[in-house]
Amino acid sequence: YDRPTEPMFRVKAKKSFKVPKEYVTDRFKNVAVEISNRFGEDDSETVTIDSVPLPDLADILTLGREENFSLFIPKHRNLSAKLINIFLQAENPKHLLSIACYAHDRVNPYLFIYALSVALIHRKDTKSLKIPNQIQTFPDKYFDSQVFSQGKEEMTVVPQGLRRPIEIPRDYTASDLEEEHRVAYWREDLGINLHHWHWHLVYPTDGGEIVTKKDRRGELFYYSHQQIVARYNFERFCNALKRVERLTDWQGPIKEAYFPKLDSLVAKRAYPARVQDMTMQDLDIPGQNIKVDVDDMIRWRDRIYRAIADGFITATNGSKMNLDDVTGIDILGNIMESSELSPNRQLYGNLHGFGHLMLSYIHDPRSHHLEPFGVIGDFTTAMRDPIFYRWHAFVDDVFQQFNGSLPRYTAEQLDYAGVQITDVNIKTPNAPDNEFRTFWQQSDVDMSRGVDFQDPGSVFVRFTHLNHEPFSYNITVNNTGNGVQEGTCRIFLAPATDERGNPWLFNNQRVMFVEMDRFKVTLRQGQNTITRNSTQSSVTIPFERTFRDLDTNRPAEGSEELDIFNFCGCGWPHHLLVPKGTPDGFKAQLFVMISNYADDKVEQDLSGSCNDAESYCGVRGGKYPDKRPMGYPFNRVARQGADTLQRFLTGNMIVQNCRIVHSDRTVRPRS
Ligand code: CUO
Incomplete structure (x- = not known):
């Protein structure tokens, strides 16, 4: 978990060899005389790892080490489900450790940490291990990027004990001239964003039993996000802002802009901004196998509304499932989120997830500029952006349509x-x-823990x-x-x-x-x-x-x-x-x-x-x-x-x- 972008091992190589173009670890596989913990003699503890059959990571490595990772991208979801299962299937914790070491230096760091965290939480024999706080592992997803250069200065020049915390001003993403900025302190709060990341870590959408065995997960998706919108609205009222407007016009300009001021330390790129009045467009991102039209979204939406009006949904085998007052909301939650529990991913699509993606690629919808997704495309950072709440106000309204169709309490x-x-x-x-x-x-x-500034020790924000x-x-x-x-x-x-x-x-x-x-x-x-x-x-x-x-x-x-x-x-x-x-x-x-x-x-x-x-x-x-x-x-x-x-x-x-x-x-x- 510490310094996730760096290799764990160092290699002492034979004198003459030809270096194939591969991951560092693989480049030296056949030419090394010794592969050792890269901290070498400085390290106080040495952990031996067992030799185990190597997992097949071929698919998983199609996500590059320096790409950003998003659980909204179906390809990434599938890869994470595969890696989670590799970790879950390890015979015992020692084997898991070996496999994790092997994967660590090859797999995309975000994907690696996510999959390992899910596996550790869900395995009986590891659930008592502690998952480090994500702020420490990936501080780049939480802090203004300027903090890192200041941190570097502090850590390279000032000895431990004399270091001062680097202070992030309360207002750094916009000025008071921007109305929406009045609630930035709330949207950009570390605790809120950690909670949201953790919620989705505990309730993954893909990965077999860890999804399908969860009780009322679709309903909890609805409720936990309904409460986020309600809490946001309350906060808006306190700041003389009106309720957040549902994002219902998917072909018109979006007035909210957002400039996150975050740089990904893994992807080595800034999270792209969204300027005012951009419009969602059909997505075609070949590198991520994303191809979806605004019209697809409209069709999924209409089918879901239709199901609510009919009182039933159509499962993959053509059978009807009633949306009753006990399980209806749970089914709808899984449909909206498009989890593995969705009874028909084909027909009802992935409305909530692709909404996040369309908004996150709005600046480069056909990948002409090879730009990564914006903050709304990542669970860890999504709640920073005002558009998150407009999107979730729409999502919640679909659920409320359903709630409105249920019998009233007497x-x-x-x-x-x-x-x-x-x-x-x-x-x-x-x-x-x-x-x-x-x-x-x-x-x-x-x-x-998340940054390598040479000198170990703490640097506080x-x-x-x-x-x-x-x-x-x-x-x-x-x-x-x-x-x-x-x-x-x-x-x-x-x-x-x-x-x-x-x-x-x-x-x-x-x-x-x-x-x-x-x-x-x-x-x-x-x-x-x-x-x-x-x-x-x-x-x-x-x-x-x-x-x-x-x-x-x-x-x-x-x-x-x-x-x-x-x-x-x-x-x-x-x-x-x-x-x-x-x-x-x-x-x-x-x-x-x-x-x-x-x-x-x-x-x-x-x-x-x-x-x-x-x-x-x-x-x-x-x-x-x-x-x-x-x-x-x-x-x-x-x-x-x-x-x-x-x-x-x-x-x-x-x-x-x-x-x-x-x-x-x-x-x-x-x-
Ligand atoms: Cu938690 Cu839209 O689901 O972000």
């Missing part, structure tokens, strides 16, 4: 007899009740991100039933009004709700007070885990904690749990519901599993831990007569008006 279905919430408030220390507080925070990340004061929810619940009752407490937050300050209709507000927490409660008879801390959120992972370091706080090798550590890299970054708010207090509505646990419960043993960010990431190796449709109770449109949130409420729900106050102060790094 008041009886939503209610929990004998359970009434009588009060809720938010407590932030030193603040009035029902007030969230946000501010800027600086943090440091070591990027030295200092960046500024949003953060909030810890707070708690205090919920008063009356249990008038007979004896103890169990429930699931569901907490959501949404802007109190639309962008013009007008009150919401339920059907518009329901897709704006962002999940804040979900947890089980036990209610004894009579009045109960539930206190829940913000840090316990089922949506987020703690800051320390988002930016976990290889050496500090490291659980013991092979321990249960370490196993949990990897999967738990997936999770919304805790520092972005609360939207930014405004200096004078952004008005929001907190919604709390307690549903009957008997209807929510999923039988499974969760001991030792990673489930502390289960809302968006599920449970490692287990079932999604809530039987209700994801997003419940906001996943369906309002019943007759419940056209506002107030009218939607049953006794087991409550709404609290609250404010999010943002202070422009910046807190210096914790240590």
Whole structure:
């Protein structure tokens, strides 16, 4: 994982030989007297590797070592599925190590690290190994490219101990004259982009059982991305921007421009920019076997809309599969994402993925200039670009079309007899009740593992991100039933009004709700007070885990904690749990519901599993831990007569008006 672009071995060659034009390692294969760890005597530890039958990498090597890699490109998906399987099939960890060493110096570094990570996470005998933070392995995908030249200077001239962190300004990709730049701090947040990469690492689209055995993966694709759009919209409101517009005109100019200012250290190229008013065009990228027309996309879209209207889809063998209220959304998710679980990839195509690709090659759609894809073409970097949200607003709208076709929840279905919430408030220390507080925070990340600046040791990058004061929810619940009752407490937050300050209709507000927490409660008879801390959120992972370091706080090798550590890299970054708010207090509505646990419960043993960010990431190796449709109770449109949130409420729900106050102060790094 360290310095992924460099070879692991060095070769002592015989005096006279002819060097064939091959990979470094292969060039010397027959002429070497010795192949040794390239760190040689400087290295404190030597690892011997077993001799094993060599895997057939022929296909996999068709992706050059210095090309960029994208899981949106079908060819790359296939190659990664092959390599993942090679790693999964290794007899034991020692063989895996040998094969990985062999592959490391030949395979494209992005592909190698991705496939090895997926394999390590999914193999029983390696799942307790720790996957290093991707920021450290590939800092080029996260940091302004200027950081690297400054880092080089720091590392080559300044001795360890006297080095200073390289500070990335909060605004470096555009100026305030660009409206969309108001939310750049959020789009370009390291934690958000890490979460997105990690989500797709945990839920690959191709690779056999690691895809097909995942519980409700299509539905989770829908829900986790629906929540991204909802959270983005909330953030936009806080910055006086209106809701993101769906990208529905695929033949007209796109007004959003984006200049990422990232250089790929592997591809040795800048991620291309998109200027204003570019238009999506038919793609023909021979080098990547990509050939798709805008018309193909339109056909896939229309077939999916047609299936929603019909209530069924047509599988490859011609049979009909109903899109019902239990599995329909899951099937649609797999169709949209075009995972291996799509019942008919031929008919419904790969709408979501090719949308990413069309946008990412918009600057060079026929590869005349041999340009690589832009940031929207890579899971790791996609969320930086404003167009990501316009595309995903469209994708989400398809899912909402389907949700709109489902039967409405009746008041009886939503209610929990004998359970009434009588009060809720938010407590932030030193603040009035029902007030969230946000501010800027600086943090440091070591990027030295991903770059070779000769001198080992650390070089830190200092960046500024949003953060909030810890707070708690205090919920008063009356249990008038007979004896103890169990429930699931569901907490959501949404802007109190639309962008013009007008009150919401339920059907518009329901897709704006962002999940804040979900947890089980036990209610004894009579009045109960539930206190829940913000840090316990089922949506987020703690800051320390988002930016976990290889050496500090490291659980013991092979321990249960370490196993949990990897999967738990997936999770919304805790520092972005609360939207930014405004200096004078952004008005929001907190919604709390307690549903009957008997209807929510999923039988499974969760001991030792990673489930502390289960809302968006599920449970490692287990079932999604809530039987209700994801997003419940906001996943369906309002019943007759419940056209506002107030009218939607049953006794087991409550709404609290609250404010999010943002202070422009910046807190210096914790240590
Ligand atoms: Cu996560 Cu479009 O799926 O990026």
